[in-house]
Amino acid sequence: MIPGLLGLHHVTATVDQAQPDLDFCLGVLGLRLVKQTVNFDNHRVFHFYYGDRRGAPGTIWTTFPYHGQGVRVGTIGAGQVVSTAFSVPVASLPWWQDRLAAAGVALLATDARPDDAPRLRLHDPSGLVMELVGSEQDERAPWTNGGVGEEQAIRGLHSVALHVHDAGPTLDFLHEVLGCTVHHGDGDAAVVDVGRGGPGARLEVRSGGGVPRGINGIGTVHHVALAIGSEDEQAALREALVLLGVEVTPVRDRQYFRSIYFREPGGVLIEVATVDPGFTWDEPLDALGTSLRLPSWQEADRAAIAAGLPPIRVSPAR
Known part of the structure; x- marks a missing residue:
């Protein structure tokens, strides 16, 4: 076991059109756009980062x-x-219910969960499943x-909730290799604390239920990132x-962090x-997300890259 995991870092999803995504994340959820850049593997596609003041x-x-790039609609699954x-304050959930209704966002049915936390469940404009979870412990x-x-x-x-066909190898890997703490729940779900645990540092591992194999595409999460200290x-x-025989990428420079990628035994990236x-590596704190940022190796092609991206407007939240 190697120490160093601190909690969640980010979650990355494949969505449909850029403007509805911006309007929803900024105008409905009230997040900050902390970076607008491009997919380093396909510069015809934006990469939006949303978060708190600093990201x-x-x-x-x-x-x-990925709208217009020939990417199929994905299947959410194992x-x-x-x-x-x-995470939102638990007392705010009725306010959020009214806000979502005013924005035309329908709520989905919620099911029993191992942490018993109250929550609202919804789809984003691309069909991704999101939840607003009430917490009294998030400072x-x-x-x-x-x-x-x-x-x-x-x-x-x-x-984040992961679904795998067999939870045993996944939970063993998270505990024995990544040093996470596993809390076995009733039925087919377990809560896994990453680092300190709690809001911002938690996974939920589900299994069973005859869920089909997931297929990457529009409306699916591509990967979950965990934060490490150095x-x-x-x-x-x-x-x-x-050494354990896990297929893992070389370290990749993502400009704002360094990354490695691998799949756990259940197939989740x-x-x-x-x-x-x-x-703030390439723009001041107060200006985060206000202009297109490119990695140094793509700056020479800025004009062509910008021309190939769809037009967007970053509207203030309602």
Whole structure:
């Protein structure tokens, strides 16, 4: 077991059109756009990062709007993150219910969950399953310039739910290799604390139920990223994974963090990302998300890249 995992870092999803994604995340959820850049593997596609004021690890939701790029609609299922939860004050849930209704967002039925936390369940514009989970234990400072007051605003990610066909190998891997703490629940779900645990540092592992195999595409989560304290700890984790026979990528430079990627035994793609250098690496804190940022190796092609992206407007939240 290698120490160093701190909690969630971010969750990345494949979505449909860029503008509805911006309007929903900014105008309805009240998140901050902390970075607009491109998919480093396909510069015809935006990569939006949403989060708190700084884009702190554990608050970050990121999207690839793949509309018009020949990407099929995906299937949410086993071997994937099947839902992403955001943390809000528990007393704010009735306010959020009214806000979502006013925005035309229908609520989905909720089921029994191992943590028994009250929640609202919904679809985003691309069909992704999201939840707003009421918490009395989340002391993170929210982003409040997004049209949502401090008493209601999202504090960051709460947790993500993974679905696998067989929970045993997944839970063993999370505990024995990644050092997570597993709390076995009743039935087919377990809560897994990453690092300190609690809101922003929690996974839920589900199994059973005859769920079909997930297929990546629009309306599905591509991967979940866990935060690690340093590049040295990341390198030690990578070496340990290689020795265990886990197929893991080389370290990749994502400009705002360094990353490695691998799949846990149930097939869910996991990224481990460093905390530093963070989103102020290439623009000031007060200007985060206000202009297109490109990695240094793509700057020479800025005009052509910008021309190939769909037009967007970053509207203030309602």
